[in-house]
Amino acid sequence: MIQSSPKKPVLPELLAPVGSYEKLIAAIHYGADAVYLGGKSFSLRARAGNFDEAGLRQAIDYAHEHGVKVYVTVNIFAHNRDMATLPDYLMLLADLRADGIIVSDPGILSLARKITPQLELHLSTQANVTNSASACFWAQQGARRLNLARELGLEEIKAIRAETEAELEVFVHGALCISYSGRCMLSNYFTGRNANQGDCAHPCRYSYAVVEEKRPGEYFPVEEDERGTYIFNAKDLCLLTKLPLLVDAGVSALKIEGRMKSVGYVGAVVRLYRQALDWIGEQIFLGEPAVSLQLPEIFHNELSKIGTRGQTENFFSTRPSSDDMLYDRMRIEQSWVPVGIVRNEDPLLIETRQVLHCGDQVEYLGHSIEPDKVTVTAMRLENGSSIERANPGNRVELVTDPSLNGIERHALLRKRT
Numbered sequence: 001m002i003q004s005s006p007k008k009p010v011l012p013e014l015l016a017p018v019g020s021y022e023k024l025i026a027a028i029h030y031g032a033d034a035v036y037l038g039g040k041s042f043s044l045r046a047r048a049g050n051f052d053e054a055g056l057r058q059a060i061d062y063a064h065e066h067g068v069k070v071y072v073t074v075n076i077f078a079h080n081r082d083m084a085t086l087p088d089y090l091m092l093l094a095d096l097r098a099d100g101i102i103v104s105d106p107g108i109l110s111l112a113r114k115i116t117p118q119l120e121l122h123l124s125t126q127a128n129v130t131n132s133a134s135a136c137f138w139a140q141q142g143a144r145r146l147n148l149a150r151e152l153g154l155e156e157i158k159a160i161r162a163e164t165e166a167e168l169e170v171f172v173h174g175a176l177c178i179s180y181s182g183r184c185m186l187s188n189y190f191t192g193r194n195a196n197q198g199d200c201a202h203p204c205r206y207s208y209a210v211v212e213e214k215r216p217g218e219y220f221p222v223e224e225d226e227r228g229t230y231i232f233n234a235k236d237l238c239l240l241t242k243l244p245l246l247v248d249a250g251v252s253a254l255k256i257e258g259r260m261k262s263v264g265y266v267g268a269v270v271r272l273y274r275q276a277l278d279w280i281g282e283q284i285f286l287g288e289p290a291v292s293l294q295l296p297e298i299f300h301n302e303l304s305k306i307g308t309r310g311q312t313e314n315f316f317s318t319r320p321s322s323d324d325m326l327y328d329r330m331r332i333e334q335s336w337v338p339v340g341i342v343r344n345e346d347p348l349l350i351e352t353r354q355v356l357h358c359g360d361q362v363e364y365l366g367h368s369i370e371p372d373k374v375t376v377t378a379m380r381l382e383n384g385s386s387i388e389r390a391n392p393g394n395r396v397e398l399v400t401d402p403s404l405n406g407i408e409r410h411a412l413l414r415k416r417t
């Protein structure tokens with residue numbers, strides 16, 4: 001009798017945010033299956049850099065050369081004045097061979113369905129899908145993939161999974177809005193910058209105090225803390241430890257937030273989730289059920305080295321509470337920071353992003369979850385002169401102890417702060 005060999009499990013797609021070409025390269029280097037990005041028009045995250053036509057072409061070509069899909073955000077809530085140029089833009093995206101577009105406005109969705117049926121339609125989190133009927137409705141409208149609202153728990157995700165054939169996408173990591181994703185007027189009210197046109201000024205991260213109406217100018221702290229009180233400041237979402245449950249639930253894609261975050265952040269987060277998913281895939285292949293898997297400690301160590309406002313699982317298991325807010329500061333001090341990007345392998349040349357000294361201990365982020373730990377023993381500028389200190393933006397040749405093996409262009413190095 002011929003025995004069939006075990007099949008490789010189908011893992012969810014790892015979907016990374018890219019606000020620039022450099023972030024795209026980092027996300028792909030560390031194993032994203034797909035990336036999402038915005039053009040200069042019709043995209044939320046207006047300040048993320050975003051891509052003009054030449055930039056879109058370059059990004060899509062690069063991604064496709066590496067077997068990575070590209071979804072373009074067309075997720076503003078459009079006014080009539082926005083619609084005039086939309087057909088040309090959609091046809092441009094189709095010509096550039098974008099794999100899909102991310103939409104939230106029903107008008108944009110219906111127009112895209114008619115004009116560019118070759119573009120996959122993915123429903124943005126801005127559409128706030130929170131129930132099965134809503135999911136089925138959007139699937140009937142032609143949405144192939146639904147990004148579920150961040151306000152759902154695992155049981156709700158499973159219930160929606162059972163009711164629709166549409167691909168389901170879940171945010172697993174990144175900043176959270178205090179309101180239903182982006183449905184918030186704080187930014188409009190304080191600064192005139194419209195969150196639903198991609199221009200949020202993030203006033204939920206400001207420090208607030210109370211003023212009594214007859215005492216203008218007297219600011220009373222909401223809590224007794226001289227650093228202020230960040231009453232709207234939600235911790236960052238992190239579902240790293242829940243990945244086995246999401247795999248088991250049949251989710252199609254896992255999305256990382258952060259088109260405005262740094263190259264170092266995007267690379268490190270993608271690397272962490274890629275490694276975690278691959279580990280889960282190996283365990284399933286070996287016969288372990290996904291639901292019983294617990295990520296080894298090394299994944300938690302890596303997570304602790306990535307910048308954050310603290311971590312919350314948001315609604316995943318239960319309703320969030322005050323423990324899921326960061327009331328006393330804007331963010332948590334980082335213990336490790338990205339310090340450079342490899343620009344050449346041999347000799348090892350990096351472009352620095354932080355001050356780096358001879359004697360500093362650094363970690364090289366390769367393609368295994370354990371980083372390589374080395375000490376910088378010498379640095380040279382490209383003109384050959386030796387230096388003891390490199391400033392951000394320098395291109396320096398590094399000598400390390402021990403020497404690094406298997407160095408790859410685009411890899412990141414980090415150092416302890």
Ligand code: SF4
Pocket residue numbers: 176177178179181182183184185186187195200201202203204205
């Ligand atoms: S102010 Fe904060 S909660 Fe409101 S839309 Fe912007 S990021 Fe979201």
